[in-house]
Amino acid sequence: MRKQLIKLISAITAGICLFGANTCNSIPNSVITANAADYMDKGEVDGYVYDVWNNNYTGTVEYENSDTNGFTASWEEIHNFAVTKGKSFEKNTVSAYQFRECKVRYDLDITPGGSEYVGVRGWFTHPDTLFNIVEAWGSWRPPGNVDAISTVTVDGTNYDIYRENSNTGFDASNQYKIYWSVARREPLELGKSNHIDGTIDALEHFKAWSSAGLDLGFIYDVQFDLEAYRSSGSAKLNSLDITYDIADESVFGKTVPVRPYEEHDPLPVDIDGKIIKVDFESENDKVGVLGAEASAVISGDRFYSETHSMYITQPSELGEAAFFYELDPYDLPESEDISGSYYQTGARIFNNSKDDVSFEVQLVEYTDEPLTYNLEIKSGSRVCKSGQWTNISDLLFTFSHDVFHKYRVVFIPSAPVDYYVDDFYIASGDPEFCVGIQKFEPDVRGDLNGDGVVNSFDVIECRKAIINSMGVNRIETSGDVNGDFRSNISDLVLLTKYVLNISQEIPLPDDEAVLLLGDHSDSRRDGLRCIYVSSNNYNDDRLRTVFRNDGSFTAEWSNVSYYTCENYEDYTESDKRKSSKDFDINYSADIKAENFMDLVLRGTISQGNRSLRFFIHEGGLDFSELDYYEKTVLDESNFTIVTLNGNEYYMKKDITREDTLTGMTETDIEFFRKGNQIKTNESCHLENSLNLEEVMGYWSDDHETKDQVKRIGMYIDTHASSGYADFNELKFS
Known part of the structure; x- marks a missing residue:
């Protein structure tokens, strides 16, 4: 029985909290977590929870809790810093609509150095929402360039109400809403001690947000909040008192949602997960x-x-x-x-x-x-x-x-x-x-029918798998015994010898292979040899790619609208770069495809402040009956016929362009091999040997400046197609 191991796509949310998107402390686990590189301190004192957060440990931060639920804090040359202190609630238990009272009384001395603000912040869950009630600020009035949707007057102070979406830079499932109430006051004096105190009636802001059409959820926490961005300063919260009163049912706005499932303890996790x-x-x-x-x-x-x-x-x-x-x-x-x-x-x-x-x-x-x-x-x-x-x-x-x-x-x-x-x-x-990823890691090697033992019944299963796979697929798992992701006679021989006690074990091949299902990226050889598969189909076995340690690979796709696969070596960040003269490209492959396909050797070479992108088209198919290359090079006036390793190619050299940002001059050269080697829906064998120095000869005569290969690889591009590309050799040496 093969144990299929799925690559854990770690969409772990890092706490990137740029000023205006707010900070990450005390955030419900379902929303976001702090970056492991950030400084975090949290705890509970006298029934009040506190959180201290310093983005990327930048600058110097000091914090200490004090009497009457206060604290002292100082920050110097920070990037993004926040401290909160207040009350928390069990997740999804108390709706904001159930509050009869929620008041935050505070007394604060603060010496701001730039973009600081203070007030109340907290979280709603269901829906996940960060809320802020801003009482005072320094050089920047949050939330910045956002239009107010409403206003409210609370205890004689006018507030502007804003609604925005978070900007975490991650996928949409990690986005959340942000509600703001920002007081219309004069800013704090920078570099001087400012004393502010009062009572923030959070409930009145909840009601105002609800009246403005904003959905409130369950209260996760209500905390006094101090945040700073790219500044130095200090603050002393002399006292803090948070009081609240909660009803059994909604007091205003919407009714509390009904839970469709009855609460109970989770089920246990067994030894296999x-x-x-x-x-x-x-x-x-x-x-x-x-x-x-x-x-x-x-x-x-x-x-x-x-x-x-x-x-x-x-x-x-x-x-x-x-x-x-x-x-x-x-x-x-x-x-x-x-x-x-x-x-x-x-x-x-x-x-x-x-x-x-x-x-x-x-x-x-x-x-x-x-x-x-x-x-x-x-x-x-x-x-x-x-x-x-x-x-x-x-x-x-x-x-x-x-x-x-x-x-x-x-x-x-x-x-x-x-x-x-x-x-x-x-x-x-x-x-x-x-x-990890899909590997040949069976519970019992050779147990093809999954009954936990290896015997003659598995030999029968292996024979069936070999018959079923003949001429159909290049990647097979049902009869695979030796871990090369094929079902063939070698598997049957190994299994038969083991069942007949001729051999004592079923060896794995020396060259480890992994099976990638759907979109993927992976690397071998210390990260230099890489593979990239893309079709917008996650964990989909219509896209199967076997990647081997020697750099060879097999790609198989079935009834997909588009599919790309690239097997390449990446020297962009490597100290192991080589000159083009050191690269001999050798490949041997069996290929079959329907409709459009393009098989390209491509890469990037740098030479001082100049760079070359080369594309060597080894074969391809078009949607139409017209041959791909005949269609591409119909107007031969745009091309020159050249020779690479004894084979003729149509060559097209783009005009050199300059990148104004990097100062680099870039050139593209395309080569189309004469006599297309790929035929529609036929299994075709392709092989070639090339030296990059020949390619360089059509770009530069400057041999005094040493060129360096930054990236080189074989690229497959298909559309509305099924097929395979089986590379038993692909070497860049």
């Missing part, structure tokens, strides 16, 4: 099927383990039948570590139709009445082959533990199909259980 396991040996009210007139029954006709599975059917004219598991957020244990928001899911599926069908797995957020899908997050997809069990395993998804929404994990077929589901699971996505 599994949290939820469904074997379909009995009825389970959390599993079901989606689709008009689709049906699902527990069946003993076919199963992967034990004696039963779920059989799902759908009349072909009515669309696809999707299996789902109703996910109770309380079932999944949370972690203080950011990796605690990652989980894995999978199942065994038997495709009962005559055609291969792809299944896409999604985490779906929905509401019952009316049935509305609010959010669909793709976890990955797998092709389930006709007439056999497929292990859909280790598909990673993120989960925010928002207990006010309903969720389903859904397996959606790409076409109408009858199928069986067995051994569904959800597991922890912590690195302990989710490490």
Whole structure:
């Protein structure tokens, strides 16, 4: 049984908190965490929590708690600094609409040196929102260049109300809203001691925000806040008193949302990281099927383990039948570590139709009445082959533990199909259980049928896999024994010898191979040899790439709108750069493709303040019947015929241009090999040997300045295509 290990895509949110986007301390785990390079100090004193944050340890910061819930603080030549002190609440328990009172009384002496501001800040959850009530500021009035949406007068002071979105620089799932109430006052005097005191009625600001159409959530914390940016200064909070009164139900605005799931302790995590396991040996009210007139029954006709599975059917004219598991957020244990928001899911599926069908797995957020899908997050997809069990395993998804929404994990077929589901699971996505990338790392090497032992039944499975793979795929796992991601006679020989006790073990190949599914980037050879795969398809086995330590690779793609793959050596940041004369390029490959394809050797060479980008087109296909190269070089007046390693190429040299920012002059040279080597939907063998010094001869006659190769690689570009590129050799030496 092969253990498929998924690369943990660590979208770990760093605490990049530029002034105006606010700071990162005391932020709920579901929103953002601080950068590991930042200084953080937090604790609790006399029932008040405090947080001190200094971005990148820049400058000098001193902080000390004092009597009457106060503190003293000083900062010198900092980049971004904040200190907060106040009250916190259990997450998602107290709605802002339930407050009958929320007041912050303070007495502060502050000597600002520039862009400081003080007031109240805190967090709402559901929706995640940072809020600020600014009482005073120095040289900069927050939130900057943002238009006010409303105003409010509280205790005789006029405030402007603003709403903006965070700008963390990360993906949209990490964005949050920011609400501001900023007092209309004169700024603080810089370089002098300023005394300010008073009572901030936070509840009146909550009401004003609600009246302005801003959604309030559950209170995570309410704290006195002091923030500074690129300045030096000091402050003494002489006293702080926060009082509040909370009702059982909403006092104003919206009603408190209902939790669709009953609160309970999370399920335990077993030794393999599994949290939820469904074997379909009995009825389970959390599993079901989606689709008009689709049906699902527990069946003993076919199963992967034990004696039963779920059989799902759908009349072909009515669309696809999707299996789902109703996910109770309380079932999944949370972690203080950011990796605690990652989980894995999978199942065994038997495709009962005559055609291969792809299944896409999604985490779906929905509401019952009316049935509305609010959010669909793709976890990955797998092709389930006709007439056999497929292990859909280790598909990673993120989960925010928002207990006010309903969720389903859904397996959606790409076409109408009858199928069986067995051994569904959800597991922890912590690195302990989710490490690296797909590798040949079987639980029992040679156990192809997954029964835990290696015997003659595995030999039968290996023979079937070899027959099924002949002339179809270049990458196979079903009959792979030696770890090269192929199903061939060498696997059968190794397995047969082991079963007959002729050999005592099944050796792995000397050259380690890894299997990448979907979009990926990886490196070998101390990071110099790299591979990059892109098709906007995460964890999708329609895109499979085997990357080997010797630099060779196999790429396989099926029915994708576009696909690019580059195997290259990167010397941009390396002290191991070489001159072009030291690079001999050798490759040998078998290639097959439909529709558009372009196979290009490309790279960048620098020579002082000059650089060359070269593109050597070794072959390609176009959408039309017209030959790719004939179409490209139809007007031969734009090209010169040259020779590289005895082969003729059409050469086009672009006009040298200057980059005004870097001062570099850049030139592009393209070479198109005469006599296209690739034919539509035919397996073609390509090989060549080139020396970069020949390429340099068409660019520069200056041999006194030493040129250096910054990057060199083989690039594949396809559109609306299926095919493979099997490189048994690719060397840049």
